[in-house]
Amino acid sequence: MTTPDVDELRRRLRALGYLDAGVDRFVLAPARASRGPAVLAALASVRVGVLAALLLGPAAAIGLGARLPGLVTGVRDAAVLAVYLGVLFGAAMAGVSLAVSFIVRAIFRSPAALAGVRARRFAFAAGALVTIAALAYLTLWWRTANAGFGWRAPAATALALVVAVAISLLLGHAVRIATLGVLAAAAPAAAGPRAMKHSWTLNVAAGALAFAGAAVLLVWAAPAEPVAARPPLTVVPTGLHVRVIAIDGVDSAILQQLADGGRLPSLAAAIAKSRAALAPEDTRDPARAWTTVATGTLPDVHGVASLETRRVAGVRGRLAAASGGTADVIRAATDLLRLTRPAVVSREQRRVKTIWEAAADAGLRTAVVNWWASWPAPPDSGIVVTDRAILRLERGGALDAEIAPASLYTALRAAWPSLRERARAQAAGAFDAIADRETQTVLTRSAELDATLAGIAAALPGPPRDLDVLYLPGLDIAQHTLLAATEPAAAAPSVIAARLDALRSYYVFVDRLVTPIAAPAEGELVMLVTEPGRVERPGPGTLAAAGRTVAPAHAVEAAAVDVAPTVLHALGVPLSRELAGHAVLAFFDGSFAARYPIRFVATYGPPSSTNESRRGQPLDQEMIDRLRSLGYVR
Amino acid sequence: MSALPRFFSDYQQRVSAELGRLLPQRDGAVERAMRYTALAPSKQVRAVVTLSCADLCGAPAERAVPAAAAIELVHAASLILDDLPSMDDAPLRRGRRANHLEFGEAIAILAAFGLLNLAFGTLARAHDPPLAGRLAALTSGAVGPDGLIGGQALDLLATERGIDFEMLERIHRGKTGALFVAAATSGALIAGAGPDAIAALAAYAKNLGLAFQIIDDLLDVEGDPAETGKAVRADARKTTFVSFSGLDGARQLALELCATADRALAPFGARADRLRELSAFVAARRL
Numbered sequence: 001m002t003t004p005d006v007d008e009l010r011r012r013l014r015a016l017g018y019l020d021a022g023v024d025r026f027v028l029a030p031a032r033a034s035r036g037p038a039v040l041a042a043l044a045s046v047r048v049g050v051l052a053a054l055l056l057g058p059a060a061a062i063g064l065g066a067r068l069p070g071l072v073t074g075v076r077d078a079a080v081l082a083v084y085l086g087v088l089f090g091a092a093m094a095g096v097s098l099a100v101s102f103i104v105r106a107i108f109r110s111p112a113a114l115a116g117v118r119a120r121r122f123a124f125a126a127g128a129l130v131t132i133a134a135l136a137y138l139t140l141w142w143r144t145a146n147a148g149f150g151w152r153a154p155a156a157t158a159l160a161l162v163v164a165v166a167i168s169l170l171l172g173h174a175v176r177i178a179t180l181g182v183l184a185a186a187a188p189a190a191a192g193p194r195a196m197k198h199s200w201t202l203n204v205a206a207g208a209l210a211f212a213g214a215a216v217l218l219v220w221a222a223p224a225e226p227v228a229a230r231p232p233l234t235v236v237p238t239g240l241h242v243r244v245i246a247i248d249g250v251d252s253a254i255l256q257q258l259a260d261g262g263r264l265p266s267l268a269a270a271i272a273k274s275r276a277a278l279a280p281e282d283t284r285d286p287a288r289a290w291t292t293v294a295t296g297t298l299p300d301v302h303g304v305a306s307l308e309t310r311r312v313a314g315v316r317g318r319l320a321a322a323s324g325g326t327a328d329v330i331r332a333a334t335d336l337l338r339l340t341r342p343a344v345v346s347r348e349q350r351r352v353k354t355i356w357e358a359a360a361d362a363g364l365r366t367a368v369v370n371w372w373a374s375w376p377a378p379p380d381s382g383i384v385v386t387d388r389a390i391l392r393l394e395r396g397g398a399l400d401a402e403i404a405p406a407s408l409y410t411a412l413r414a415a416w417p418s419l420r421e422r423a424r425a426q427a428a429g430a431f432d433a434i435a436d437r438e439t440q441t442v443l444t445r446s447a448e449l450d451a452t453l454a455g456i457a458a459a460l461p462g463p464p465r466d467l468d469v470l471y472l473p474g475l476d477i478a479q480h481t482l483l484a485a486t487e488p489a490a491a492a493p494s495v496i497a498a499r500l501d502a503l504r505s506y507y508v509f510v511d512r513l514v515t516p517i518a519a520p521a522e523g524e525l526v527m528l529v530t531e532p533g534r535v536e537r538p539g540p541g542t543l544a545a546a547g548r549t550v551a552p553a554h555a556v557e558a559a560a561v562d563v564a565p566t567v568l569h570a571l572g573v574p575l576s577r578e579l580a581g582h583a584v585l586a587f588f589d590g591s592f593a594a595r596y597p598i599r600f601v602a603t604y605g606p607p608s609s610t611n612e613s614r615r616g617q618p619l620d621q622e623m624i625d626r627l628r629s630l631g632y633v634r
Numbered sequence: 635m636s637a638l639p640r641f642f643s644d645y646q647q648r649v650s651a652e653l654g655r656l657l658p659q660r661d662g663a664v665e666r667a668m669r670y671t672a673l674a675p676s677k678q679v680r681a682v683v684t685l686s687c688a689d690l691c692g693a694p695a696e697r698a699v700p701a702a703a704a705i706e707l708v709h710a711a712s713l714i715l716d717d718l719p720s721m722d723d724a725p726l727r728r729g730r731r732a733n734h735l736e737f738g739e740a741i742a743i744l745a746a747f748g749l750l751n752l753a754f755g756t757l758a759r760a761h762d763p764p765l766a767g768r769l770a771a772l773t774s775g776a777v778g779p780d781g782l783i784g785g786q787a788l789d790l791l792a793t794e795r796g797i798d799f800e801m802l803e804r805i806h807r808g809k810t811g812a813l814f815v816a817a818a819t820s821g822a823l824i825a826g827a828g829p830d831a832i833a834a835l836a837a838y839a840k841n842l843g844l845a846f847q848i849i850d851d852l853l854d855v856e857g858d859p860a861e862t863g864k865a866v867r868a869d870a871r872k873t874t875f876v877s878f879s880g881l882d883g884a885r886q887l888a889l890e891l892c893a894t895a896d897r898a899l900a901p902f903g904a905r906a907d908r909l910r911e912l913s914a915f916v917a918a919r920r921l
Contacts, residue, residue: 006883009875010890012799018841019894 037182041101044178049094051174055167056093056134057086059141093130097175100126101182108183123183127176131168135213138164165211233362233604238572238596240525240549244355244469244563245270245514246293246371248286249476249533250507252277252540258504264511266518270528271544274587276556278541278563284534286632287345287372289560290471293529294354294371296564296579303351304373308633310340342633344623345373347386352578353604355564356469357381361604362573364466369457371471376401378608382467383408383460390452391619391626400618408461415459423451430509431502439502442481447509450474454513466571470517473630476533478506480631484534520547525570529563534631545587553586574599639911642682645702648695649681652703656756658748667737667745668752672710674728679846679912680817681706686908687821687835700760701769701820704753708773709813711749712782714742721790750777761824768823772816781812789872797873806847807840814843830901837898838909845891846916848875848884853919855881892917 013019061072061082072078104122142160259268281289287307288299295302350373356366357378366382368374375386384404392402392409393416403409412419427447434440450472457470482499520526525547532539543558543566558566561581568575569583577600585593627633653672658665681702688698717724717732718739724732734742757769775781785808792801818839822832851874875884892913899906 006879006886009799009879009883009887013803013844013887013891016800016803018844019890 037101037105041098041105041178041182044181045094045097045101048097048171048174048178049090049092052093052171053086053090055171056089056138057082057084059138059167060085060089062141093171093175096130097178100175101179104179105182123176123179126179127172127174129172130175131172132213134171135164135168138167161211233358233573233601235362235364236572236596236599238549238570238592239523240466240547240570240572241464241523242467242525242527242567242570243517243520244467244527244529244567245518246290246469246471246529246531247475247510247514248290248471248473248531249479249535250530250542251532251535252530252542254504254507255530255542258507263504263508266515267507267511267528270514270518270526270546271542273544273546274550274553274556275542275544276553276558276562276584276586278529278531278543279557279559280538280540281531281560282538284538286473286476286531286534289531290372291350291354292560293531293563294356294469295350295352296355296561296568296576296581297352298561298580301352301578301580303349304345305349307345307372307627309343309345309349342624343620344627344633346375347373347378347607348376349373350607353607355567356384356467357607358564358568358576358604359467359571359573362571364571364573365463366467366469367457367460367465368469369460369471370453370473371469377404379404380608382465383462385412385456385460388619388623389456390449391622395619395622397617402619411461412456412459419452419455419459420448423448423455426451426513427509430512431505434502434505436498436502439482439499443478443502443506443509446474446478446481446506447513449477450510450513454517458516467567468517472510472513475503475506475510477630479503480534484536484631518546522548525549527563527567527570531560543584545584549589549592550587551589553584556584556586558584569596569598572596574601576601576604578603638677639908639915641686641908641911642677645682645685645695646678648685648699649678649702649706652699653706656700656703656707656752658752663737663741664744664748667714667733667741668710668748670730670736671714671727671733671745672707672749674710674730676706676728678702678706679916680709680813682912683814683817683839683842683909684821686912687818688825689821690835690902690906690909691822691825691827691831693821693825698821698824700756701824702817704756704769704773705813705817705820707749707753707756708777708782711746711753712777712786712809712813714746714749716786718742721786765823769820772819772823776812776816781808781816783808785809785812793872795873799878802873802875802878803844806844810847810850811840811843814839814846834898834901838895838913841891841895841898842913842916845888845895845913848888848891849916849919851875852881852884852888889917 010019058078061078072081100123104126107122139161142157142164255264255267255271258264259271262268281292283289283299285306287304291302291304292299299305353361354368354371354374356368360366360381364382367385368383369385370387370389372387374384375388377384377386381404385408386402386404388400388402389412392399393412396413399406399409403412427444430447431440431443434443453470453472457468460468482503483496518526518528525545528542528544528546530542532541541560543563545566559581561579562584563581565575565579565581565583566587569585570588575583575598583598585598588596624633650673657669657672684702684705685695685698688701689695713727714733716722717727718734725735726732730736732742733745737745753773754770757773758766760766761769777783779787785805788801788805789809792805797805815836818835819832822835827835854874855876875887878884879887895913896910899909
């Protein structure tokens with residue numbers, strides 16, 4: 001049984017550097033040797049930095065992983081990030097400690113002043129500031145890391161805040177001790193440390209106050225709307241099979257002109273009955289624009305900011321190339337240190353579900369071919385032939401989640417030679433009328449790609465699906481190569497005019513290519529989505545619907561974010577309230593609207609984080625090279 | 635009565651032999667007074683700390699023997715001065731009459747200075763100049779106003795006066811802790827140890843030194859002069875750890891300090907077992 005006096009003496013001994021003053025000993029170890037204040041400040045600050053690195057690095061890695069989806073794909077990524085962030089925070093905290101030490105030394109020059117109460121109070125204030133800053137950061141980190149559920153998980157949050165308070169107090173204490181050490185070195189006569197005039201009660205009160213402050217900060221910084229739990233999706237079957245044909249690089253005016261001229265019979269039929277103009281988007285980036293289409297959310301929500309991303313050395317995840325805020329800071333820092341290399345955006349950066357993922361979640365059968373940022377394919381979202389599938393089919397080898405389910409890869413790989421041969425045959429001769437050989441080559445290459453993708457879509461096995469999605473990039477690639485990437489010397493008006501004419505022939509090619517799938521059969525709804533592609537001045541896109549249940553509708557105004565809700569509503573899937581767009585109800589006839597009113601759910605939840613088998617070598621560099629050759633990345 | 639750890643005897647023999655070699659053999663009063671205290675039966679804990687730390691950090695013990703002997707010489711000098719009538723006026727030391735009672739006050743003072751002088755000379759002769767300089771500076775710090783002298787001065791001012799806990803700690807840090815820390819650091823420096831090892835051993839010695847002093851306070855109250863070799867209740871006029879925490883509390887704090895000293899040895903693993911034996915001995919000592 002200990003007496004109260006012993007408890008008090010134990011505390012005072014601790015304050016004097018005895019007993020368990022481990023942190024003090026660690027920070028002030030350099031003071032054991034005879035060193036000047038400056039050297040001691042530097043060495044002690046380095047140790048404070050080491051403490052900060054060990055304490056804040058792992059915490060920040062978890063927070064950053066939650067803030068930047070796709071960056072952390074596993075324990076290894078988290079560990080490497082923790083090292084990077086540990087170095088960052090360690091350097092910052094060492095800098096703060098060093099600055100405080102020098103400031104206090106500059107302010108209190110005379111030995112008397114150094115030994116005085118004011119100097120010690122200054123050191124205490126510096127430690128308190130560091131404590132407050134660290135606590136505020138860790139509290140906001142917790143808010144981010146737990147997606148804002150805050151006090152709705154009181155035990156976890158209380159525990160996190162207790163840990164945050166402990167870390168913050170420890171770091172603040174370390175800075176104070178380092179500063180006091182420098183004071184002692186500068187004025188040896190004052191070196192005898194004095195026990196601070198505080199007690200257990202005061203310590204507990206300070207901890208409780210810090211906890212309360214952090215709790216208030218957490219409440220203050222909480223999102224206005226709580227994060228909703230993901231409810232089960234209940235489909236009201238509409239009996240419709242929906243086929244989405246997405247064509248990139250389409251100029252709506254040219255499309256209309258050629259359709260009116262009778263040169264695009266299939267596409268003309270697709271847009272004849274019901275059509276909406278999609279408001280121009282503020283981006284030329286295809287991954288960003290088409291992810292907006294596929295998710296019905298804006299880029300700041302879906303997270304795919306650009307096609308080009310950065311991969312941080314040692315981390316398997318990716319960092320968006322232009323997403324602002326934290327990502328920009330991390331990217332700038334890692335670029336500066338030559339720790340990054342270019343990479344292509346992937347599904348791991350996407351924070352919300354696409355139409356095929358939401359539909360598959362609702363139990364519908366789905367297939368998607370070649371959509372941007374669809375790699376790596378999840379195992380639970382129907383058939384996914386990702387934007388890397390062509391590369392994998394060309395090169396063979398073990399699958400790295402380019403295609404799901406994995407069994408489909410075997411079938412497509414077996415059919416690959418015939419698919420390619422048929423694609424070449426479709427492209428061959430389509431552009432013979434074009435005199436310029438270079439233009440002809442560009443168009444033929446794009447046509448082979450589109451024909452291959454259409455061939456893959458047609459070759460997908462299995463029972464009829466509720467949703468088929470196909471993305472065709474050929475027109476955008478051709479248009480970009482012929483117009484946007486034109487050498488100044490070749491930019492004579494006559495050349496440009498010839499190339500524009502040549503591009504018109506590509507519209508005709510695409511029309512022929514989609515003929516087998518553009519005409520809706522009984523119970524089918526064909527939706528055509530176009531975007532203007534990578535042109536200087538983005539124009540409107542097109543959303544058109546064709547099928548028996550489609551009502552005549554023209555001069556409808558819509559946006560890219562309206563595509564996903566329209567498709568999902570046609571399938572009978574309730575709409576998430578997190579979608580930014582609305583279903584274009586003008587497309588549906590009265591009986592459909594009456595039988596299938598729009599239903600809502602709070603959320604579709606985050607995308608699946610589990611990937612299909614990833615035994616194969618990732619095709620990262622090959623993908624970069626391919627996109628570079630097609631003019632997507634520089 | 636707690637037994638000395640077995641490894642002590644080897645170290646003690648080496649240090650005693652070195653002291654015998656170093657101390658002047660002439661038959662003058664000062665020389666005899668020097669030998670009287672320096673060669674009196676003693677545990678030589680500080681010297682053992684030096685040798686153990688040197689051994690732990692990889693130096694052969696014989697390399698550190700001169701420094702260990704120097705530490706013991708300084709300690710012996712401090713005991714002579716401590717017992718003077720103008721200081722603690724103690725009659726008994728190391729089981730014998732105090733030096734000044736045997737040789738007179740003037741000779742005792744000269745003997746103390748002779749021992750101090752011999753200590754610094756030993757350090758200078760035994761090591762290369764850079765290391766000798768560092769050891770001399772370290773010992774000088776432990777003896778000077780921030781060490782033994784400062785602690786003794788505060789102790790004198792505090793006698794028969796109420797002092798606070800921080801003042802008591804400063805006294806003990808100066809009178810006991812400083813030389814313990816210097817002893818440990820000397821051993822590590824001779825072995826060429828790095829800053830982290832030196833810091834760990836200094837933390838060990840700091841905690842052990844205070845524990846040693848608290849046990850001294852306890853023995854002053856409840857010890858047997860036949861065992862301790864000095865008069866009991868000599869510190870009755872002084873404020874001690876026992877004054878603040880009582881007998882049980884003081885013993886408990888001493889045990890906790892020894893445990894903390896052991897924890898400081900964690901980086902060395904099992905190699906530091908001798909120092910752990912030493913702290914266990916300090917925690918249990920009755921002499």
